[in-house]
Amino acid sequence: MAMMTGAEALTSSLAREGVEIVFGLPGVQIMEALDAIYRQGKLRWASVRHEQTAAYMAYGYARTTGKVGVALVVPGPGALNATAALGTAYATSTPVLLVSGQVESYNLGQQRGALHEVADQSQVFQPLTKWCHCVRKVEEIPGAVRQAMLKLKTGRPRPVELEVPWDVMQASAPAEIPEPEPVSPAPVEPAQIEAAAQLLASAHHPIIWAGGGVIGSDGSSELTEVAQRLNAPVITTPEGKGAIPGDHPLSLGTFYYGFGPAKWALAQADVILVVGSRLYFRGAAPWAFAQDQKLIQIDIDASEVGRNHPVQLGIVGDARTVLSTLAEVLPPASSSWQPEELEKIKDAVTAELEEVAPLQLSLVRAIRAELAEDAILVPGVTNVAYWGHLAYPVKRPRTYLTSSYFATLGFAFPTALGAKVGNPKRQVVALSGDGGFMYALPELATAVQEGLSVVNIVFVDGAFGATLHDQERRFGGRIIGTRLHNPDFASLAETFGARGIKLSRPEELGGALRAALGEKRPTVIEVPLPTLATPF
CATH class of the missing domain: 3.40.50.970 (Thiamin diphosphate (ThDP)-binding fold, Pyr/PP domains)
Known part of the structure; x- marks a missing residue:
């Protein structure tokens, strides 16, 4: 083990995990971390004018690259300024790591009025994160960063908040920076895949409903493959745009607040494959699911399956993995959808939008x-x-x-x-x-x-x-x-x-x-x- 400061342990751990850039705003409790970034030369730093922007830049970086976005802020007002952006990352299932400085470890919980002190700051972030944690010793930092990255890269990728007290940033101790651990999606239950394939193969008018989970899993190619094998049109949510190319013949468009192709297409569907979507409709929808329509829902988060609508079959798993496995067992296209039907729906959507x-x-x-x-x-x-x-x-x-x-x-x-x-x-x-x-x-x-x-x-x-x-x-x-x-x-x-x-x-x-x-x-x-x- 090498002797290092808490700040060095933090920045070295981030670099070892593949982090390339940190967005932030300098402040007293994190200055040791900035100095470590400067001296080590392994991370790029970008200063912003408001902590909310630091977290939003981390968000935009993460959403477009699929990598973890990292923001570094002071505790108290700095961390609180970042909450709107962190909430956005939570809503969109995006891997953003907020590293917050903290008051000295001996001032934690004392409410003495230490600079930037917020009593139990981590409780603020619990509803906005998948995991939040405050380290107390230099030796704990590499393991905490490793745990944060595992949380960010496994299961549903929601944000994480990690706090490092000021005196821990400054202190020195022996620490070991672990190598990143490979992360693989959990295997899919073959019986569920087979059941889904049978339901979809028997459908006359299957429809695929694609949400942001398809994008987050990098499963767009796999979804397009399943759509083509089924000859099934695809409706996306705004978060799911890009799950299938917008100019693909099977792409019907997007549902948003009652507008879009759903009111023309869903009434005809007998089986609906929902992938990576909560299936929650904000605003009045001009249709409702019928009792004889069968819903298959694929989601990385078990709590989302059946939350908003009853499902015939729920599959918990990474969207890309499930879709890839499903495509392998689906028979050739057998649906009754005709190209002219789909074009008619698209024309109806365009005409409605042109009018309003x-x-x-x-x-x-x-x-x-x-x-x-x-x-x-x-x-x-x-x-x-x-x-x-x-x-x-x-x-x-x-x-x-x-x-x-x-x-x-x-x-x-x-x-x-x-x-x-x-x-x-x-x-x-x-x-x-x-x-x-x-x-x-x-x-x-x-x-x-x-x-x-x-x-x-x-x-x-x-x-x-x-x-x-x-x-x-x-x-x-x-x-x-x-x-x-x-x-x-x-x-x-x-x-x-x-x-x-x-x-x-x-x-x-x-x-x-x-x-x-x-x-x-x-x-x-x-x-x-x-x-x-x-x-x-």
Whole structure:
């Protein structure tokens, strides 16, 4: 064993586990860790202007690369600032490790008023993490990091929070950095696979419902293979976009708040294969599952199977592993679906969307037309992004990042920065509203400093648009708290050293995006919009 400080044990363990970059904001209880990063030269460090951004960048990095994203913050206010992003990672089953400094070990639980002290800080993170832990000795750090990584890489990949007290960072002791352990998915019960294959092979109109679990397991190719073997159309959730290429003949599109192909297709289904989805419908759905429809649900988390709807067969396992095994035993396609039926459903979806959201669809199409097939889009909590869930065709997995049910206002821009760090050669675009962009606007400085040529499209209607629309629709037009005063976003971007483009009409977006994608620096495109109807 080598003598090392707690900070050295922490950074060495992270590097040994394959971590490449740490996002964070310097502060007194973690300065030893920053110094270790500097001296060891094994990890890259990226400073941000708010701890929420550190965790969001870790989130965007993790979602697009499949690797663990790591953020490092001080305890108390720093850790608490990161909770919204950590909650987003929890909602989307994303492997984010938040390393928090802590007060001195002798001050833990004493409530003396130590700097940044929060009594029982780990209790704050218990509902937001898969595991949280505070180490007390230098010797414990390598094992704690190893345990954190196992939690992040096995089962359902939800976030982890690890705390290291300040005096433990500084102390020295003999410590051994273990080699990473290989992680393999648990084997699948053959009898369950056979039962699923029999149900699906006997179906006349099978449908596949694909959620974020397909993306998280890197099971898109396997899902597409199963769909082709069954001749089964696929409906995705927003989190599952990319589970099958959006232009594949069997891709029907996405269900979101009652819109999408489900109301035309599901009524015809006799067997529904649900993969990596909670199957929880927010908002009113214009249909319901019938008693004679058989549901097969595949999920890595046993607690999700049958939680929201009764199932005929539940299979607990990694989506990619289960789908791969299922594809091997399925007979050739035998369903009754005809290509013209599926095209008719797609046409009906498009016609409905054109009727209710023509401007939003034109903007979504303009964005898609300018982006490469492997471009990454981060649709924020803003009107055009809502309709993008339904109308933006995703051609590759891990290229469309939502905040899922957490619906975190302000997540898009900082998440896009993390995605760009992990994918420096790919186009990365964020869709923000004028309300949401203000959450992380100072991170334009981070984007410039780190050389991240992200394009942030800001749709400006001078309001928290969804809630203003709600006041107009449900509260008799009594407007309070939803109108906004905004800066000139394009001019403000220029003061940071980014490029700013201010449009006079929404129709100019395509050309502006084309120009922005050619820039070697971050760009903000300001797009004027009226307040528009939402899908919900």
